Structure formats: structure tokens, C-alpha cells
Amino acid sequence: MRKIYLSYNNIVSSYGFNSAAAVNKIKDEITSLKLVNNKALMPESFYSSLVDKEKLEEEFTGLNSKNAHTTLEKMMILSLSKVISASKIKITERTGLIISTTKGNIDALEINTLHNEGKAYLSELGKAVQTHFGFLKEPLVLSNACVSGVLATSIAKRLIKQDLFDSVFIVSGDLVTKFTVSGFNSFQALSNEPCKPYSKNRTGINIGEVAASILVTKDISNLAPEAVEILGDGTANDANHISGPSRTGEGLVRSVNSALKEANILASDIDYISAHGTATIFNDEMEAIAFNRLQMNKTPLNSLKGYFGHTLGASGLLETIIGMHSMHKNTLFASLGFDEIGVSKTINIIKSTAAKNLTIFLKTASGFGGCNTAAIFKKVKH
């Protein structure tokens, strides 16, 4: 079976407009979460990580796009443009495009929106990105709650294996909007401090925004230095509840087992876990139970939500990209915000950034609708 890789990547975030800008700050344990006071988003101030819209305009103008675009489209196009040019891939019938998002241009539903309400259709978002770059095939827009970003890498791999494409570009993103902020707040899940995943002193989640992109390819000839091979991946439903995770971690356990089986490796072969860690008690507890059932309680683990907040449809891809850089640098990044253990089972949370030889990492995510996705990545030896 042919090997498939994750290669060139980009992150447009409040750290800056490339992956390195984010990775360099994360290495130094510096968060991008800030106190936001914006009445249009929420009456009270809250912690979030927002892309600098003025700088975005500036950079986007440089792309000389002919069409009018929404903020999210600008973030996505800017992010993807950097990946496409770094990869030097010429777009043909054999080049796919996946858009990973939960809410897309949901701000187009607002009363005083500058956009046509039709922009809220996710296929319109897909078309805007497709048209900008001249992709020949219709994009696959994936909207599968908070697992979308990881699931997108799995779908790209599967479609390449089915010989539909040689390479697939994924771009993921969601905005911080009144829609999402009020929604999570209605669940009483929003924190008024920077989030503290797995901590006894946790105060709930933060919502953040990024656009993250990556190239998935079977072509080994021009891989990025931090490229990884996808060894295996799996998705499983909890079949339990639509808005709360399973108490037993059933779906997460099954998704990891599916990925391990395909990768043909053991739990003990995993050097590092990039977990979901939203900093809600139900999620964190579910993960701790699942990783114990999987006998991964000693494997170093972090949540990156303390750096970006929860970036919804982008989070899984964003965190996969950070994981790739972590492995390339042979460095475990601290699980920011963690102090005292706040889950009932032992897990090995990375307390401070440290050097370690890394070869294989596991990325997991869980979301509304009871979905769980796991993917296992191996460093490519150059």
C-alpha cells in the first residue's frame, strides 16, 4: 500500500500568518489568548484569540483577488495560498480540495451583515476558495463538529487511496462570532479566564479563531521538512448523547483502536498524544478514562487549547500541524494552563516544554453529536 503524507502547512492566527509564528511562541509557553471587550460579540468581556483583521486586510490585498470576500474567506485563502506556493504543485483534475468548518460564514445571517445571506451556505464558501485558486473539482466541505479538522486529514488520505486524487489541499477555519460565543455561553461552558485543560482549577473553555491549511499527498519527492506519514486513522460515535461525551470514553477508545489497528502498532509505540482537552469537566474526564482504558496513561499528553482556545472546525488540523512541528523539533510542548490534576484517572500531562526524541504521535478530537476521531502520524526520515 502506498504511503500518504501530511506536508506543507500554514496557520493564520493571532500569533501571525505562518506556522512558525505560532510554534515559536508555543515553544516558549506564550499564549495568544487575550481579554476581549467587544459588545458585538458578547456583553461581558471574555478570553479569546482573534486574528488581527487590519493585518489580514493588508496581506490579503497583496494577493490581488478579483472577487469580494468575507473575513473567513480571506483568512482561508491567505492560509492556503502559502501552502500551495510552498508545495509548487500545479492544480489539475487530480488535485482535491477539502474545506473543514463547523459554521463557515455564519456571520452572513446577522442583521447588519455586509454580505448576502446566501454566503451562509457552506457550498458558497467552498466555491469562493475553489474559484480563487482555480481548483477543477468541486470541493468537499466537511462539517462534522469539532472533529472536522482531524477527520479532514483522514478523508484526504482515503480519497487518495481510492485514486480519486494524487494530492489534496485542506483548509480549515471558523470565526469567533456572536453565534458561537453565545451558544457555548448558553451551555455555561465559557471561561472568564484563560482555559486550564485537565486542571482541578478549570473554569471552562475559550473560543478562538484561526485558519489552518495543509497538503496531503502521496508524492514523496518534495516534502516539507516537518512532513509526517499518516499511519492510521479512525472515527467512532459514542452512540450515547448528542451534546455530552460518553462517561466511559467508548467512542474515543474505539477510534484510537481503529487507528492503531490500521497503523499496525501498539499503544506503547506512541511517543506523544495531542489530545482534545477543551477544559470542560465532562470532556477532560472522558479523555482521562479513555486513555487509561487504552493503557496510554503514561504517554506524554497535552492540550493546545491554552494557546489558541477552541478553534472548532480548525482545531483538529491546527493541533495536528503543531504536533508535526513538535515532532520535527523533538520537543514536547507544555499543556498550558495545567497546574493540579483535575481528572479522576492518572494521565501524563506535559507540565513544561522539554526535549524528547519523537517518532510517532497520536492526535485525537471529540465533538458534539458524539463523534470522536483519532489519527496516528510518523516522522518522515529525510
Add this chain to the structure above:
Amino acid sequence: MLNGELLYKAPEEESFVDFIKMAYKNLETDYSKFFKMDSLSKLAFLGADVLLKHENVVPEKEENIALVFSNNASSLDTDRKYQKSIEDNANFYPSPAVFVYTLPNICMGEISIKHKLYSENSFFIFENFNPEYLYAYSKGLIEENKAEKVLCGWVNVDEEEYTAFLYLVTKEKTEIPHTIKEINSRF
């Protein structure tokens, strides 16, 4: 319709709300959680329930049936409803029970809970029905042993326009081959 046979026909001019209520009664679906669902979930749930019952899928067997759904309007029908509840700061009443349905994949969660499907899920949005992607993706799930069967199709609700088209892909040979042409001819 199930395998070409009409199960329930709504009177003309009937609203979606009335149609789905009558269909639920006529199909003898007994599931109290049904009434808490949004329109997209109700439609997907009923469609899946009819098909899976016919195929003798019972929760006790915990069959590995993947769900691969697609549509055009995502969860916009409920998104609009939720947006109305937060539009005006003087009249601000966001409800978590509505917010949770502002994701299209929730309907697959509802089906998974009812039929105890601990399986692969993915929800795609296309401009129009796109059998090429559904075909390749479900074929891959079966070939790579990620699923024994795939419940696949299109479930769309956009105000008063609604469509559900679901089909089951299996490993065993049936009289209908799994091809893009066959899928298209039945849509």
C-alpha cells in the same frame, strides 16, 4: 418510499412540520426523543429508521454501519432560528437545546444513539447531490475494513424544501451493484 414502494404520501400543501409528524405516526416509530429533534434530525432519523428496520438492524447486534451523509443547506434551517434568538440584545434568549442542532452531523448522532452504531460518521456539504464522492468514500470505508456496511445519502432541509435519499452499501453482492450510475438513477 422504501425500495420503490410508497410508504407515506403527504397531502399537497402540507407543511414540513405536519408531514414529519404524520410520517412518524404512519411508520409506527416509537421513540420519544424524536420530538426534541430539529427538522433535519427528524427527517434523517425517520429515513434511517425505516431503512435499518427493513434490513433487520437491531441495537443488540451492534453492527458496524458507517454513516456518510451530505446536503446543501447544512444546519441552516436551525441556524436561522438560533440567530433570531440572539439578534437583539434586548430580546436575547439563546437556548442550548437549539444551539446543539446548529451542526449538521447531530442527526447522525441521533441515529447512532437509537441503533447503537459506534461507527464512522462524516457529513459533507455540496452544492448539489454528488454521488462521485459518496461512492469513493463509502467504497474506501468498506475496502479498508472501517465498516461492514455504509448508510449513505443526502438529507436536506431548507425552510419548506426537504429531501431525504438514503441507501445502504454492503459487502455482499445484491441485485443492485454499487456504482455511480445506479446511485444517480435512484436519486
